[in-house]
Amino acid sequence: MKDDITKYQKLVDECLKAALPVQTGHFKVLYEAMSYSLSAGGKRIRPVLMQLAYEAVGGDEDISAYLCAIEMIHTYSLIHDDLPAMDNDDIRRGKPTNHIVFGEATAILAGDALLTEAFHYMLEDAIKYGAINRVSAACILAKASGAKGMIAGQILDMASENKEIDLITLEEIHLHKTGALIAAATKMGGILGKGSSKEVEALENYGRYIGKAFQVIDDILDEISTDKELGKPIKSDQKNHKNTYLSFYTVEECYQRANDLTNKALDSLEMIKGNTVLLKEIAIELINRRN
């Protein structure tokens, strides 16, 4: 089963490689900086989920522009989050962060370029297909990553550092910061595959639940994993005085909560008639992951 998911990850890697052709001359460094973080070996969870959701509602065309776009937007957010003025992280996925390798100015611009090119690819694709549902998918991604989505989460996260916050605020941070993009991935898959409104809603709910579970596990791993296993320094939340689920629950209670959320995610998939085997597999793998 794991092999099947790897196959989808490889599909995404190939799309990403084709999306950023090797450049020469003056602008080489920008592309190098963009590629460096884009090829830094993430799990490609968002585009894989999108492709699986797409296939689950019967989609069988090429949606590589949207697969690339969501990974590019996720990657830009990591580059900017790692900057000295933000989380000031030197290591990401076991490698020096973008600004450590290319300098702060280029890292800022590489992030800006990934964000802009994500929309450029989607818009070019939507024009090629002349399909309004593709425009809708791009719009969902814009909303999820914008001022009321992912960026709002980051702002709220920063505002909450070194402060005691309540559980509702913590959930609001995660809902925006990581949840919005994961739910967008599955919703976009449903929209691109022309699923019924019920199917799209079910896929979005599935994404929302696993997004929440994902974050609970993230907080646990930051506490109990090792640097090597995680590919980045552990206990960074503690270092940055960040509030996590462990401020409210024990590790055991967190796992219980992640399990409950995963079950809700699995339930959401019940009304999808197409193949949801790998979507279910991923939901279960997410809570058993070690990095």
Place this chain on the structure above:
Amino acid sequence: MKDDITKYQKLVDECLKAALPVQTGHFKVLYEAMSYSLSAGGKRIRPVLMQLAYEAVGGDEDISAYLCAIEMIHTYSLIHDDLPAMDNDDIRRGKPTNHIVFGEATAILAGDALLTEAFHYMLEDAIKYGAINRVSAACILAKASGAKGMIAGQILDMASENKEIDLITLEEIHLHKTGALIAAATKMGGILGKGSSKEVEALENYGRYIGKAFQVIDDILDEISTDKELGKPIKSDQKNHKNTYLSFYTVEECYQRANDLTNKALDSLEMIKGNTVLLKEIAIELINRRN
């Protein structure tokens, strides 16, 4: 005549005000930071040009999403350019720069949010109208502001600091850094107004020529203006060891060059049948400006 242009600037200001509603609660600071720079009193040259180009080919619907989007993208680029890691400017348009007021982290995020919301507004609008030419306009803006457009110009500009460059490289910097967005403005107006391909090409050429002239004048003003007149510190190019047209030409030769470019811009408009009076007016005003 000047009054007419002011009327268009006011139209843009009203669109921008409506695009960013006042927010309360946790996310207030993000909107404040976005609004701060967006309302910092720019000349709105790009959206005004877009609206005029749109009307010149007979457009008479609402394109406020695209007017806002190009100004939001221009504004985000200024916020990020001013950051300590980039140009490290404290003053812009006579006011403290975004990161001076809100801190670096919020300034980075406000820029990211303006860029993302620009696409969000355009995509929502394109869906509402169900019009593929509106998607095309958004795509033109994505391309012009992306890795082969505005951001490429910024990368090349940075790479050229403290170095002697030739005139071709200098022109390549400007073509990307400022020219791309100005030419996109007039091209988008033509596309949105469903102009013929000849009209769209003429409008894009007009934009390209005045964009070049604009930059030549910018370099002159940085040298010969006063801080008060310019609203930002003069001789910043010299301070940042930047190459400008004055590295190659005298002030007088620069003005001659700006005049030649303006004449070419005016010539481009000849084949447009609609009203181009204000487009001509702007081309002439741009080279006579003092700030």
